[in-house]
Amino acid sequence: MNMPSAQDDERPMFDKVALIGLGLIGSSLAHVMRRENLAGRISGAARSEETITRARELGLADEYHTDPAAAVQDADLVFLNVPVGAMGKVAEKIAPALKPGAILTDVGSVKAAVIRDVSPHVPEGVHFIPGHPIAGTEQSGPDAGFAELFENRWCIFTPLPDTDEEALRRLTAFWQATGAHVETMTPEHHDLVLGITSHLPHLIAYNIVATAADLEEVTESEVIKYSAGGFRDFTRLAASDPVMWRDVFLNNREAVLELLGRFMEDLSALQRAIRWGEGEKLHELFKRSRRIRREIIEAGQDTAAPGFGRR
Amino acid sequence: MNMPSAQDDERPMFDKVALIGLGLIGSSLAHVMRRENLAGRISGAARSEETITRARELGLADEYHTDPAAAVQDADLVFLNVPVGAMGKVAEKIAPALKPGAILTDVGSVKAAVIRDVSPHVPEGVHFIPGHPIAGTEQSGPDAGFAELFENRWCIFTPLPDTDEEALRRLTAFWQATGAHVETMTPEHHDLVLGITSHLPHLIAYNIVATAADLEEVTESEVIKYSAGGFRDFTRLAASDPVMWRDVFLNNREAVLELLGRFMEDLSALQRAIRWGEGEKLHELFKRSRRIRREIIEAGQDTAAPGFGRR
Numbered sequence: 001m002n003m004p005s006a007q008d009d010e011r012p013m014f015d016k017v018a019l020i021g022l023g024l025i026g027s028s029l030a031h032v033m034r035r036e037n038l039a040g041r042i043s044g045a046a047r048s049e050e051t052i053t054r055a056r057e058l059g060l061a062d063e064y065h066t067d068p069a070a071a072v073q074d075a076d077l078v079f080l081n082v083p084v085g086a087m088g089k090v091a092e093k094i095a096p097a098l099k100p101g102a103i104l105t106d107v108g109s110v111k112a113a114v115i116r117d118v119s120p121h122v123p124e125g126v127h128f129i130p131g132h133p134i135a136g137t138e139q140s141g142p143d144a145g146f147a148e149l150f151e152n153r154w155c156i157f158t159p160l161p162d163t164d165e166e167a168l169r170r171l172t173a174f175w176q177a178t179g180a181h182v183e184t185m186t187p188e189h190h191d192l193v194l195g196i197t198s199h200l201p202h203l204i205a206y207n208i209v210a211t212a213a214d215l216e217e218v219t220e221s222e223v224i225k226y227s228a229g230g231f232r233d234f235t236r237l238a239a240s241d242p243v244m245w246r247d248v249f250l251n252n253r254e255a256v257l258e259l260l261g262r263f264m265e266d267l268s269a270l271q272r273a274i275r276w277g278e279g280e281k282l283h284e285l286f287k288r289s290r291r292i293r294r295e296i297i298e299a300g301q302d303t304a305a306p307g308f309g310r311r
Numbered sequence: 312m313n314m315p316s317a318q319d320d321e322r323p324m325f326d327k328v329a330l331i332g333l334g335l336i337g338s339s340l341a342h343v344m345r346r347e348n349l350a351g352r353i354s355g356a357a358r359s360e361e362t363i364t365r366a367r368e369l370g371l372a373d374e375y376h377t378d379p380a381a382a383v384q385d386a387d388l389v390f391l392n393v394p395v396g397a398m399g400k401v402a403e404k405i406a407p408a409l410k411p412g413a414i415l416t417d418v419g420s421v422k423a424a425v426i427r428d429v430s431p432h433v434p435e436g437v438h439f440i441p442g443h444p445i446a447g448t449e450q451s452g453p454d455a456g457f458a459e460l461f462e463n464r465w466c467i468f469t470p471l472p473d474t475d476e477e478a479l480r481r482l483t484a485f486w487q488a489t490g491a492h493v494e495t496m497t498p499e500h501h502d503l504v505l506g507i508t509s510h511l512p513h514l515i516a517y518n519i520v521a522t523a524a525d526l527e528e529v530t531e532s533e534v535i536k537y538s539a540g541g542f543r544d545f546t547r548l549a550a551s552d553p554v555m556w557r558d559v560f561l562n563n564r565e566a567v568l569e570l571l572g573r574f575m576e577d578l579s580a581l582q583r584a585i586r587w588g589e590g591e592k593l594h595e596l597f598k599r600s601r602r603i604r605r606e607i608i609e610a611g612q613d614t615a616a617p618g619f620g621r622r
Contacts, residue, residue, distance in 0.1 A: 229509025
């Protein structure tokens with residue numbers, strides 16, 4: 001991959017990195033930081049003792065805290081890896097303990113709301129750079145992470161107008177070292193782009209699983225048994241962390257509602273075409289999708305193997 | 312797997328099997344028939360010379376025809392592997408050439424409409440058993456097939472009231488030899504079960520790809536670039552054969568419209584919960600899905616590997 005060679009010497013990229021939240025993203029960051037020598041010392045914080053215990057067994061960090069403020073002491077880089085709805089509260093807690101000159105970033109799936117909630121707490125001299133790696137799986141918790149999660153994925157920054165260039169450069173180098181590509185856009189545009197590429201797909205997936213589960217004429221065991229016809233694909237997205245996704249929808253409300261409105265309009269048109277037997281219209285619409293699938297594969301964002309190559 | 316040992320001797324299960332249609336399912340049947348010695352001779356029919364040429368290069372059959380009637384001559388078992396909307400016409404063409412005592416079956420994704428279209432053409436003494444293997448990938452054509460496609464998948468029969476027991480037993484043995492499990496239900500129930508587990512998921516997938524492609528504020532290249540957040544999953548289903556799917560929706564109209572109505576009702580409730588910030592309602596709904604995902608994995612109908620284990 002496109003790993004830079006800057007880390008070939010023995011000096012880690014950052015002296016101390018704090019991970020606030022040790023779920024899928026936090027634990028993946030821990031793994032890749034070890035592999036790429038990105039942190040001299042990793043401090044990890046989680047709300048539950050259970051997560052801390054498991055993180056300790058996995059050796060994710062060098063020190064563990066249930067108090068996030070304790071975790072950020074002396075950290076040069078701080079990651080907020082908590083549900084979007086919890087970012088503000090966590091920022092408020094850690095603010096007095098942040099080291100002057102530190103970089104504060106997050107991995108939240110929504111950017112405008114995170115900026116709204118976090119910015120007021122950021123002390124003078126701390127560089128807040130909102131970020132979002134477009135990477136994940138349907139699993140969560142400290143066991144879910146792996147070092148390759150970010151490889152060939154995109155990490156989007158939505159920097160504030162007064163962002164320090166050097167801090168941005170250092171955070172870019174960090175993400176590139178994980179194997180990710182970095183892109184920059186406004187928070188509003190991010191929230192719309194992710195609304196269509198991630199939030200709406202998850203909403204639709206959760207919804208169809210609920211519709212299927214509530215049918216009277218088809219039993220749940222039939223839905224499970226015959227799920228290989230397509231339904232099973234949706235259950236993977238719908239198995240994602242429910243708290244994380246609740247927070248995404250509550251905090252990207254406008255974009256999601258706008259996109260959902262368009263989706264429902266288009267679906268009504270399809271419904272009408274089916275009702276009136278408009279085969280040519282259906283065929284034309286269905287034909288378009290193959291090209292987009294092919295381009296996603298060519299862009300390295302999915303496998304070309306049939307059925308995702310699953311066994 | 313659960314391969315029966317009946318085929319251990321050298322006698323093939325059927326003397327001659329005709330495959331009308333050499334796409335994903337037809338070519339997979341050809342591969343598994345060779346592996347399991349299910350046919351003494353395979354005859355293949357396809358409409359286009361291009362498909363015949365490719366099938367010949369792949370060695371799928373022992374004889375090739377563009378005329379389906381020529382392909383079914385002397386066949387003991389005939390598979391109709393064509394889009395649902397073409398079944399009636401093909402049945403009409405082959406009817407006079409069918410061997411008395413032969414088993415005629417199909418692999419169509421809709422059963423009531425296929426029975427309606429095919430039954431009138433079935434000659435006295437030919438055993439028509441409608442069938443549907445719940446297996447596939449997003450790829451199509453003679454190159455798409457592989458012998459393992461049906462392994463641990465379900466094949467549903469929707470037998471007519473006067474179905475010959477011996478013919479049903481022989482067709483069951485055939486499908487079991489491919490690695491599939493066999494289940495029986497009414498055509499109406501099949502169409503409803505597949506409506507929710509396969510047809511509605513595909514419709515939703517086609518629809519969201521169209522919605523995404525038509526946005527003005529987000530470019531298509533952005534949709535492609537950031538598709539790993541969930542959207543890419545839908546593009547796989549939406550890359551399926553457009554003619555096959557057009558025919559499914561036109562021929563399972565009532566069930567699809569009924570299910571689509573329920574889906575849209577549920578989606579409106581979700582939309583309302585987002586608009587009014589009802590976090591608890593969203594959380595409750597999202598929590599339910601994980602169990603269904605887990606049960607699908609336990610039932611052997613999907614992989615437990617994160618992200619379908621794709622690379």
